[in-house]
Amino acid sequence: MKKLHILANDGIAPSAKEKLEQAGHRVFTEKVPQEKLADFINDNQIDVLIVRSATKVRKDLLDRAEPLKLIIRAGVGLDNIDTEYAKQKGIRVENTPAASSHSVAELVMAHLLGGVRFLHQSNREMPLRGDTDFKVLKKAYSKGTEVKGKTLGIIGFGRIGRELAKMAIGLEMNVLAYDPYIDEAELTLHFFDGQTTTFKIKTVSKEEVLKNSDFISLHVPAQKEPVIGQKEIEMMKPGAAIINAARGGVVDEAALLKALDEGKLSFAALDVFADEPKPPIRLLMHPKLSLSPHTGASTLEAQERIGEEIVRKINSFASGS
Numbered sequence: 001m002k003k004l005h006i007l008a009n010d011g012i013a014p015s016a017k018e019k020l021e022q023a024g025h026r027v028f029t030e031k032v033p034q035e036k037l038a039d040f041i042n043d044n045q046i047d048v049l050i051v052r053s054a055t056k057v058r059k060d061l062l063d064r065a066e067p068l069k070l071i072i073r074a075g076v077g078l079d080n081i082d083t084e085y086a087k088q089k090g091i092r093v094e095n096t097p098a099a100s101s102h103s104v105a106e107l108v109m110a111h112l113l114g115g116v117r118f119l120h121q122s123n124r125e126m127p128l129r130g131d132t133d134f135k136v137l138k139k140a141y142s143k144g145t146e147v148k149g150k151t152l153g154i155i156g157f158g159r160i161g162r163e164l165a166k167m168a169i170g171l172e173m174n175v176l177a178y179d180p181y182i183d184e185a186e187l188t189l190h191f192f193d194g195q196t197t198t199f200k201i202k203t204v205s206k207e208e209v210l211k212n213s214d215f216i217s218l219h220v221p222a223q224k225e226p227v228i229g230q231k232e233i234e235m236m237k238p239g240a241a242i243i244n245a246a247r248g249g250v251v252d253e254a255a256l257l258k259a260l261d262e263g264k265l266s267f268a269a270l271d272v273f274a275d276e277p278k279p280p281i282r283l284l285m286h287p288k289l290s291l292s293p294h295t296g297a298s299t300l301e302a303q304e305r306i307g308e309e310i311v312r313k314i315n316s317f318a319s320g321s
């Protein structure tokens with residue numbers, strides 16, 4: 001097996017670094033700024049570049065980074081990498097698509113369960129007014145709802161969409177899913193005592209999802225046009241909610257703000273933003289938005305699984321397969 005020089009520019013699970021080093025590879029974990037990346041790769045003869053979403057691997061970098069042979073996206077979306085151009089140059093591009101699905105779905109569920117009980121708002125207000133206006137706040141947040149019996153619309157029924165559906169079923173919700181490339185999916189729920197139950201879910205039209213869902217969560221790849229804009233929001237139930245933990249721009253943020261301001265939507269949750277890492281202040285300050293800084297995949301378990309997949313991919317590459 002070849003011994004490789006590896007740069008994990010957006011971090012790597014310590015256990016994965018250790019395993020790569022045990023296999024004889026050299027692993028660099030310093031965060032090299034974007035503009036210095038090509039020089040670093042050349043100076044240190046980096047064979048493998050591991051990135052998350054922060055580091056951009058565009059044509060200009062690929063043209064200059066001579067020794068690079070393999071790029072691994074520790075995660076799903078490849079939109080920060082010019083994959084076609086890399087392949088043309090003979091550089092292999094891999095990702096770790098399945099490792100974080102469950103974590104992303106759990107974050108979506110956290111936003112949903114928080115949203116229906118105003119946790120995003122009361123967590124902002126309690127430190128400021130909890131000791132002086134307790135009763136006012138108690139009244140303001142007294143009209144929460146349960147998710148049980150409500151309908152969750154899932155747009156994009158791939159890995160994360162299905163994980164989310166399983167959780168929603170566990171919470172006794174109805175699930176509607178839209179995916180132009182999937183007609184039916186089989187979901188198996190595994191319980192703590194070894195029992196399993198399998199559900200078949202047939203996808204429906206986007207219109208049906210929009211019209212009949214109390215909450216809509218998006219799980220599609222990055223798109224050129226928003227999947228949800230003003231037209232789609234108008235089709236939704238009054239008081240519905242939207243959660244976007246897919247990619248910034250999949251939901252039109254201006255249309256979303258308008259719908260929140262006008263009361264068409266009761267709340268929304270965003271883990272991803274069109275302008276990362278500097279989302280506009282209007283989004284950040286909006287009281288009806290539950291926010292997280294693109295942390296869907298950021299759990300210890302997901303990062304461990306991603307690390308294990310990276311080790312497998314690098315060792316198999318180093319062995320010539």
Ligand code: NAD
Binds near residue numbers: 075179181245271297
């Ligand atoms: P996946 O490829 O398994 O599923 C995506 C599904 O979307 C596919 O089934 C595809 O057919 C469907 N689809 C494509 N275009 C569509 C459209 N216009 N309308 C409806 N469905 C459409 O991907 P995944 O692993 O489930 O990831 C989904 C998204 O989550 C990706 O954008 C990924 O980048 C993002 N993601 C976010 C985080 C985070 O930290 N928030 C972490 C991992 C992945």
